[in-house]
Structure formats: structure tokens, C-alpha cells
Amino acid sequence: xxxxxxxxxxxxxxxxxxxxxxxxxxxxxxxxxxxxxxxxxxxxxxxxxxxxxxxxxxxxxxxxxxxxxxxxxxxxxxxxxxxxxxxxxxxxxxxxxxxxxxxxxxxxxxxxxxx
Numbered sequence: 001x002x003x004x005x006x007x008x009x010x011x012x013x014x015x016x017x018x019x020x021x022x023x024x025x026x027x028x029x030x031x032x033x034x035x036x037x038x039x040x041x042x043x044x045x046x047x048x049x050x051x052x053x054x055x056x057x058x059x060x061x062x063x064x065x066x067x068x069x070x071x072x073x074x075x076x077x078x079x080x081x082x083x084x085x086x087x088x089x090x091x092x093x094x095x096x097x098x099x100x101x102x103x104x105x106x107x108x109x110x111x112x113x114x115x
Contacts, residue, residue, distance in 0.1 A: 009056035012037060012046045021046070025072045028052070034071045036064060045071075 004010040012035075015021070021035035028050050037044040043064030045057045059067065 003052050003054055005053070005055040008044070008058065009046065009054045012044050012056055013048075013054050016046060023068070025068070026074075031074055034068065036068045038064075047071075 002010075004013065012021075015037070016024075016035050020037065022038045024033065024035040026033045028048050030050075032047055032049045034048075035046045037046070038061065042058050043061050045059065045064055045067055046054065047056075048054045057064075057067070
């Protein structure tokens with residue numbers, strides 16, 4: 001079993017190693033890493049999960065921008081600063097169980113974009 005979902009994922013992963021992607025977000029240690037490649041006629045979103053599996057989606061520019069924005073928002077929600085009563089900021093991350101719930105919410109939102 002390959003870690004790549006298809007040949008497109010494999011090829012764009014190689015390109016990402018050379019920094020050919022336009023933007024990236026996330027980390028495989030958290031909810032996953034994602035990159036977007038903006039091309040002339042379409043965009044490709046490449047994702048890698050915490051298990052090292054790599055997937056690609058070829059989408060219209062508008063669809064890709066919407067999906068990538070969702071991925072960026074999910075990533076920015078992981079680490080937050082929380083003010084305590086004495087004014088000290090604490091950096092916190094999503095606990096594993098709530099991280100799964102957050103990922104489920106992102107997947108559900110992505111499915112609404114496809115439907």
C-alpha cells in the first residue's frame with residue numbers, strides 16, 4: 001500500500017519538497033499539513049495526515065480557495081492564547097478528543113462544499 005492516494009498526489013508531493021506550492025498550512029503533528037498549488041486552469045490541494053498518507057484534490061480556483069481557507073481556519077484554531085484572571089496569557093492546544101471533533105467539523109464543512 002502506497003502512502004500516496006494517486007499519481008497526482010505523488011507528483012505534487014515531490015514538487016512541494018522543492019517549495020513549488022503557493023501556500024501551506026498546518027502540521028502533520030496536529031490536524032495535518034496542507035498546501036495549495038495555483039495553476040492556470042485549476043488548483044491542487046495536497047494534504048498529508050499524521051499517519052503520513054498523502055492525498056490530492058484537483059479543484060476549480062474558487063473551490064480550492066474555499067477549501068484551503070477552511071484548512072487554514074482549522075489550523076489557526078488549534079493554538080490559542082487564553083487570558084487568565086491575572087492577565088497572563090496561556091498558549092493552549094486542542095486536546096486529542098476535541099481535535100477529533102474539530103476535524104469532524106472540518107470534514108462536514110468540506111462535504112457541504114462538494115454537495
